[in-house]
Amino acid sequence: MSNPLLENYKTPFSTAPFSKIKNKHFKPAFKKAINLAKAEIEVICNNPEVPTFENTIETLDFFGQKLNRISSVFFNLNSAETNDEIQKIAQEISPMLSEFSNDIILNKKLFKRIQLVYDIKSELNLTAEQDMLLTKKYKNFVRNGAHLTKKEKSELRIIDTKLSKLKLQFGENVLAETHDFKLHITNKTQLKGLPESAVEAAQMLAKQLHKKGWIFTLDYPSYIPFITYADSRELRKTLAKAFGAKAFRNNDNDNQQIVLNLVKLRHKRANLLGYKSHSHFVLEERMAESPEKVNNFLNDLLSKAKPAAQKEFNNLSKFAKKDGIEQLEKWDSAYYAEKLKKELFDIEEEQLKPYFKLENVIKGVFTIANKLYDLNFEEIFTVDKYHKDVKTYKVTNTSGNYVAILYTDFFPRKGKRNGAWMTSFKDQWKKGVENSRPHISIVCNFTKATNTKPSLLTFNEVTTLFHEFGHALHGMLANTTYPSLSGTNVYWDFVELPSQLFENWCYEKEALNLFAKHFKTNKIIPIDLIDKIKKSSNFLEGIQTLRQLSFGILDMNWHSKDPTGIDNVKKFESLAFKNTQLFPDVKENCMSTSFSHxxxxxxSSGYYSYKWAEVLDADAFSLFLEKGIFNKQIAQKFKLNILEKGGTIKPMDLYVNFRGKKPTNTALLQRAGLLKQD
Structure with missing residues (x-):
């Protein structure tokens, strides 16, 4: 049987031939590709020549490319276009890949060659990128068990196989729970308060499912409008409790035991490798370096955000009391926040949506990328797609040179997980005279067009699109030699800088004027609305900051301490949330069981990265504000020092090369309105 996954892709730009790939192709392709990769490793190990940077380290970084391509296709489909068969294959494939990974890391002959090169590093006259590659390869082997005894290596293999299966099962359960719940409404009066677009979308969904009335789900484009606008407090409560109870219902999709197993296995693995905790293991290779630094960072921000958050919560509670709400609950938060925002700033999401037609926002993103980084985007129709909703673009620079292929996938559907993410189908690398360009994808879940309206985004969805596009820029503009150092292959507390930085353009008049046009009249968004967006940008920022910090604190609680004595997920989570809790607890809800990040x-041990990178992005954008948001010189500096460099240099060195100094949190606190005024 011919297998398109194993053949050299004879497609435009060597893109994945999705239309030819069937589920039956994956398992045989993985088996064959693993064997091919093992043979490549054997060649390195049995090379009779003295180990050198070129014949060992460099060769190792380029090995297994066919396996990498197959893995990227398969696991991206498992996130964006999965089904029962793909999930079953994933459960079979993941242990194989885990075993293969350990075969490499625990290979004595291979590590001996790496160590011989590493030991003479100072004599090799390496470039900064080569030095980084050698250091990372060596540390990766040491950190993941190269020095373990035979018995310990065997134990590590068992742990890693279990972990790979548990992570997959966790995600499958969350997806199943998301799709399991449907709020079916047949009484029109229960729709009171909802925007026309949300009602129409719910009606369309009901028709698709051959039901009368309206159906709302836990997918964000359905859930968010309902929880924000529905006047029925009882129905908001029903939906919110269902959302918070995902994989916490003691059914076949329950994740409680999986969470406990995951954290205990991660801790056991870290101990086996000589680390005090999973966090100590992870953070050794992060900008933050240690759990102590992360906890200090989170607690410092908490001390500044909590007073503001408590004040905001009290104000929101007082506002809701006018409506007879004695105790503000979680299902009241978005509803009354939207009403208070309208009262304070005379602005609401529905007022903005007509100006954010999806196609216009995409054009805006492309235009801004052109103004900053000289990129052009042309939709092409010769590249295979994995779903009809996907669009493909050829990205070039102003000289007409090919830069990347970009896939965009924007609408929810069965088999696609919630949220938004950037990923790649192929990394960038250089070999000889070839600079092999990347294939990047951004995946979101936005409101689909209805019978009467195009896809209109909320402002939050606009910032989400800009965020993921910022990641995409990091991938598309990659310009490094080695694939493992290319694009977003950087420390995880640095990877959010390009994405969060790009969000800033959403708030600037000069940028909004490029794309924020009314979908009916094509009139540019009025200046007074832009002013209101700016003025309301800090609205409830204390509460939002506290929420993000609570997730980071929960993550660190799970992973920086010995979890062996934990037997109750909900109880442990409640203790972790103690200092950040504003709303009363909902006993039927649990964050951890659907905390997919x-x-x-x-x-894991990295959720703090969002806040960490906010410090960087606020500091970086303050330079654009000072010099001009489309200042070409500053943009080129960011492109050359950050976007193109990937993980070739330490992140703080990259940042200082761009900014001229280390960041402080002053710009972030000013932007968030959390800086105490003298």
Missing amino acids: IFQGGY
């Missing part, structure tokens, strides 16, 4: 994704 830390239990399925790569953010």
Whole structure:
């Protein structure tokens, strides 16, 4: 049987041939690619020549490219276009990949060659990028068990296999729970307060499911409008409790035991490798360096945000009391926040949405990228897609040179997980005269067009699109030699800088004028609305900051201490949230059981990164504000020192090269309105 995954892609720009790939192709392709990669490792190990940077370190970084391409296709589909069969394959494939990874890391002959090169590093006259690659390779082997005994290596293999399966199962359970709940309304009076677009979308969904009335789900484009605008407090409560109870219902999709197993196995693994905790292991390779530094960082921000958050909560509670609400609950927060925002700033999301037609926002993002980084985007129709909603773009620079392929996937559907993310189908690298360009994808869940309206974004969705596009820029503009140092392959508390920085343009008049046009009249967003966006940008910032900090604190609580005595997920979580809690607890709800960032994704001991990177992005954008938000010189400096460099140099050195100094949190506190005024 011919297998398109194993053949050299004879496609435009060597893109993945999605239309030819069937589920049956994946398992045989993985098996074959793993064997090919093992053979490549054997060649390195058995090379009779003395180990050198070129024949060992460099060769190792380029090995297994076919396996990497197959993995990127498969696991991206498992996130954006999955089904029962793909999930079953994932459960079978993940242990194989975990075993293969350990075969490499725990290979004595291979490590001996790496160590021989590392020991003479100072004599090799390496470039900064080569030095970083060698250091990272060596440390990766040492940190992941190269020095362990045979018995310890065997134990590590067992732990890693279990972890790979548990992470997958966690994600599958969250997805199943998200799709399991549907709020079916047949009484029109219960729709009171909802925007026309939300009602129409719910009606369309009901028709698709052959039901009368309206259906609301836990997908963000359905959930957020309902929880924000529905006048029925009882129905808001029903939806909010369902959202908060995902994988916490003692059913087949329950994640409580999986959470406990994950944190205990991670701790056991860290101990086996000589680390005090999982956080100590992870943070050794982060800008923050240690759990102590992370906790100090979080607690410092907490001390500044909590008084503001408490004051905001009290004001919101007083406002809701006018409506007869004696105790503000979680399902009241968005509803009364939107009403208070309207009262204070004379602005509401529905007022803004007509100016944010999805197609216009995309054009705006492209125009801003052109003004800053000389990029052009042309939609092309010759590249295969994995779903009809996906669009593909050829990215070039102003000289017409090919830079990247960009995939965009913007609408929710069955088989696609909630949230938004950037990923890649192919990394950038250089070999000889070839600069092999990347294939980047951004995936979001925005409101679809209805029968009467195009896809209109909330302002929050606009910032989400800008955020993911910032990540995409990091991937698309990558210009490094080695694939493992390319693009977003940087420390996780640095990776959010390009994404969070790019969000800042959403708030600037000069940028908004490029794309914020009314979908009917094509009139540019009025200046008074822009002023209101700016003035309301800090609205409830204390509460939002406290919420983000609470997630970071929960993450560190799970991973920086010995978890062996924990037997109750909810009880442990409640203690972790103690200093950040504003709303009464909901006993049927649990954050941890659907906290995919830390239990399925790569953010364990890293959720603090969002706030850490905010310090960097606020400091960086203050330079754009000073020199001009489209200042080409500053943009080029950011491109050359940050976006192109990937992980070739230590992040703080990259930042200082761009900014001329280390960042302080002053700009962040000023922007958030949390800086005490003298």
